[in-house]
Every structure is written in C-alpha cells, then in structure tokens.
Amino acid sequence: xxxxFEAVASWPTLLLVLLVFxxxxxxxxxxxxxxxxxxxxxxxxxxxxxxxVPRIQRPLxxxxxxxxxxxxxxxxxxxxxxxxxxxxxxxxxSYKRAKRLRFASVAVVGVAVGVIxxxxxxxxxxxxxxxxxxxxxxxxxxxxxxxxxxRLSARARRRFWP
Amino acid sequence: xxxxHALVQVAMALLEDPTGKHWGYELSKQxxxxxxxxxxxxxxxxDEGWLADGWEDEATIREKRPARRYYELTxxxxxxxxxxxxxxxxxxxxxxxxxxxx
Numbered sequence: 339x340x341x342x343f344e345a346v347a348s349w350p351t352l353l354l355v356l357l358v359f360x361x362x363x364x365x366x367x368x369x370x371x372x373x374x375x376x377x378x379x380x381x382x383x384x385x386x387x388x389x390x391v392p393r394i395q396r397p398l399x400x401x402x403x404x405x406x407x408x409x410x411x412x413x414x415x416x417x418x419x420x421x422x423x424x425x426x427x428x429x430x431x432s433y434k435r436a437k438r439l440r441f442a443s444v445a446v447v448g449v450a451v452g453v454i455x456x457x458x459x460x461x462x463x464x465x466x467x468x469x470x471x472x473x474x475x476x477x478x479x480x481x482x483x484x485x486x487x488x489r490l491s492a493r494a495r496r497r498f499w500p
Numbered sequence: 501x502x503x504x505h506a507l508v509q510v511a512m513a514l515l516e517d518p519t520g521k522h523w524g525y526e527l528s529k530q531x532x533x534x535x536x537x538x539x540x541x542x543x544x545x546x547d548e549g550w551l552a553d554g555w556e557d558e559a560t561i562r563e564k565r566p567a568r569r570y571y572e573l574t575x576x577x578x579x580x581x582x583x584x585x586x587x588x589x590x591x592x593x594x595x596x597x598x599x600x601x602x
Contacts, residue, residue, distance in 0.1 A: 379553070383569040384524075386565065386566040386568040387523070389563070389565035389566070390523070391525055405536035406540070409536070409540065410540050
C-alpha cells in the first residue's frame with residue numbers, strides 16, 4: 339500500500355499529470371488546428387473553446403478534435419489548395435497566351451515592314467530588313483523575359499529564405 | 501440536409517433557446533452530440549443560412565481566455581429546424597429520442 343502511495347505521489351507521476359492535463363491538450367490542439375486554412379475561423383474557435391472544457395475532459399476533447407480536423411479541416415485545406423492551383427494555372431495559361439500574341443504581333447509587324455520597304459527598294463532588301471527586325475524583336479523579348487524570371491526567382495528566394 | 505438523430509438533437513438544443521447565443525462546447529453537451537459530428541453540421545447550417553455566427557465581445561470576458569465564437573438562429577433557421585422537429589416527432593425512427601419540449 340505504501341509503495342502504491344509512493345508511486346502515485348512521486349515526481350514522475352506529477353509530471354505526467356501536468357503534461358497530460360496541462361501542457362499537452364493546448365499544444366496538440368494548436369498543432370491540430372494548423373490543418374485548417376489560416377483564414378478559417380474554426381482555428382480560433384477551437385482554441386477558445388478549449389478553455390471552457392473542464393480540465394479533466396480536455397485530453398479526450400482534444401482527441402475528438404482530431405476527427406473534426408481530419409474530416410473538416412483537411413477537406414477545407416484541399417479545397418483551398420485546389421483553388422490556388424487553378425488560379426496559378428489560369429495565370430500561367432494567360433501568360434503563355436500573351437507570349438504567343440507578342441510573337442505573332444512581332445511577326446506581323448516584321449512582314450508589314452517588309453511589304454512597305456518592298457515598295458521602296460528591291461525584294462531581297464525588303465526580306466533582309468524584315469527578318470532583321472523580327473530577329474531583333476524576338477531577341478529583345480527573350481532577354482526581357484529572362485530578366486523578369488530572374489527578378490521573380492530572386493524575390494521568391496528572399497521571401498522563403500530572408 | 502439529411503435528417504439524422506444528430507441533426508434532430510442539435511435542432512432541439514438550438515430551439516430550447518431560439519433567440520439566444522449558442523456556444524460550441526455547451527451545444528454539444530446539451531445536444532449530446534460528439535463535436536466531430538456537430539461542428540461539420542454547424543458549418544452546413546451556416547452555409548444554408550440557418551445560423552449566423554459572431555465573436556464574443558472581449559470587453560465582457562472576465563476569465564483569462566480568448567473570445568469564443570457563438571451561433572444564433574436566423575428566422576430561416578428557426579423555421580427550418582422547427583419543421584424538421586415537427587417531422588421527426590411523427591417519424592418512428594426518432595421515437596427513442598428524449599423530447600425535451602412540446
């Protein structure tokens with residue numbers, strides 16, 4: 339009996355009780371709510387509700403929240419990721435379309451210049467000038483895009499590894 | 501919304517105080533429904549417009565805790581949940597439930 343009393347009243351038991359009923363519920367719940375997207379009000383709600391749950395019931399209540407977080411939070415998170423991916427894909431597509439349009443307009447301008455020049459000088463000269471204009475314009479576009487990409491990746495690097 | 505035991509129990513708990521504020525934990529205790537079932541149901545009710553939500557005024561909190569989120573029944577919610585309870589009362593599936601109010 340004395341041994342049992344000593345075991346119950348020992349320091350490790352006290353630490354275990356403090357951990358299970360004091361520290362662990364709040365810590366685990368704060369980790370669990372990270373499953374929800376950061377804009378979801380349920381993150382704040384669940385943390386606030388924890389303080390109204392009697393201390394003795396907290397470990398079990400937090401375990402119940404695992405179910406909520408997995409079935410509700412994960413679904414919200416997946417939906418949020420999907421919408422971000424869709425938006426990003428649309429942006430990439432519009433970027434590609436703009437790029438194609440830019441190349442097409444350069445080609446049209448080159449041909450138009452060639453035709454105009456053809457009326458003034460000989461055909462060979464006109465073709466030569468037009469192809470030079472197209473080549474220079476394409477080179478300018480490619481260089482500008484490369485510089486923009488480099489700027490973007492530098493900004494992304496600064497954002498994630500400041 | 502599918503009529504389940506949990507929905508009927510939550511409807512009963514909400515309609516016990518149709519104009520008052522309801523808090524997540526208290527509501528789950530009152531309705532006797534696990535929070536794993538109740539929170540998704542509250543989200544659906546919010547989406548349907550049966551409930552409105554808000555945050556507790558921090559100036560009124562005496563204890564050392566963050567502001568809680570509350571739920572209030574809307575007019576539409578009172579109508580719909582009342583209708584659900586009416587139907588459930590005559591449904592044999594819900595005969596075992598503890599009907600708290602007339």
